[in-house]
Amino acid sequence: MVTPAKKTAQRQGFKTGEHIIYPSHGVGLIVAIEEQNVAGFSLELLVIEFEQDKMTLRVPVAKIASVGMRKLSEAATVKKSLETIKGKPRVKRTMWSRRAQEYEAKINSGDLISIAEVVRDLYRSETQPEQSYSERQLYEAALDRMAREIAAVQQQPDTEAVRQIEDILSKSPGRGPKPTASSEDGQEAAA
Numbered sequence: 001m002v003t004p005a006k007k008t009a010q011r012q013g014f015k016t017g018e019h020i021i022y023p024s025h026g027v028g029l030i031v032a033i034e035e036q037n038v039a040g041f042s043l044e045l046l047v048i049e050f051e052q053d054k055m056t057l058r059v060p061v062a063k064i065a066s067v068g069m070r071k072l073s074e075a076a077t078v079k080k081s082l083e084t085i086k087g088k089p090r091v092k093r094t095m096w097s098r099r100a101q102e103y104e105a106k107i108n109s110g111d112l113i114s115i116a117e118v119v120r121d122l123y124r125s126e127t128q129p130e131q132s133y134s135e136r137q138l139y140e141a142a143l144d145r146m147a148r149e150i151a152a153v154q155q156q157p158d159t160e161a162v163r164q165i166e167d168i169l170s171k172s173p174g175r176g177p178k179p180t181a182s183s184e185d186g187q188e189a190a191a
Contacts, residue, residue, distance in 0.1 A: 013071070014046060014064065019152045022057065023068040023110030025050050027148040033061075052148070052158075073112045078153050081116035081146065085165060086172050089121045096134070103138045112149055118142035123169045 014020060018030050028048040035044050036058075044061040059067060073081070092099060103122065106114040122139035124131050131139065143165065151161035 014069075019072050020048065021070050021072060021110050021149060022048060022050075022059075024108045025053065025055070025057065026110075026145045027072070027152050028057065031056075068110055070110065072153050073149060075153065077112055078150055081112045081150070082165070082168060084113055084116040085120040085123075085168055087120055088172070089123070090117075091121055096132075100134060100138060103142070107138070107142050107145060112146065115142050115146045115149075119146055119165065119169070120172070123166075123172075125170060 014030055014033075016030050016032055020028055020030060022028050028050045030046055031049050032047040033044065034047060035042055037043075045058040046061060046064070048057045048059060049055070050057065059069065103118045106118050109115075118138065119142045122131070122135055122142065124139075143162065147158050147161040147165055150164070151158045154161065
C-alpha cells in the first residue's frame, strides 16, 4: 500500500516550488517532496508536475542524478542556445533514419544547447523546401522543449519564447531567398 507521509521542503538541492528539467519530459515544477511506503520500503519522492503534458511524475530522490534531472539553465546558457540557432544549419549526409535517431537523442538529453542545434538544423523558412512529416515532428518537439525552458528562465509565456526563437531563426544566415546550391532541388520539388 502506498501512503504519503511527511512533506519536506528540500532534497539534494531541489526544493518545492522550483522548476526543473527532466530530460525526457522537459520543464516540470516540483510540487512536493514526500515519503511513501512501497512494499515495506520507505522511499523519498519528488513529485513533479508537467502542466502542459497534464502529467505528474514521482522520482525517487536516490534516482535524481541517474535520470539526469537538473535545474533550469543559467541566463548565459540560454544566451548561448540563442546564439547556436543563429548559426548555419549543419545537416549530415547520412540516412534520415540515423539522423532522426541522433536528433531524438539530443532532444531527450535535456541539454539546452543540443536541443538548440536540432531546432537550428531542422528549421525551414517559407523560401525553403517543405519538411517531411517526421522532420516537422522532431522540429516541433525540439522547439517546444527549447521554448519551455527559455520561457521558464526568462519568466515569460511559452508563446513569447517561441516567437523570440522563430524571429532569430528567420534572420539566420542561409535562410533567406538567396540562391544557393540546394535551391535547384527546391525548384524541382516545387515543380
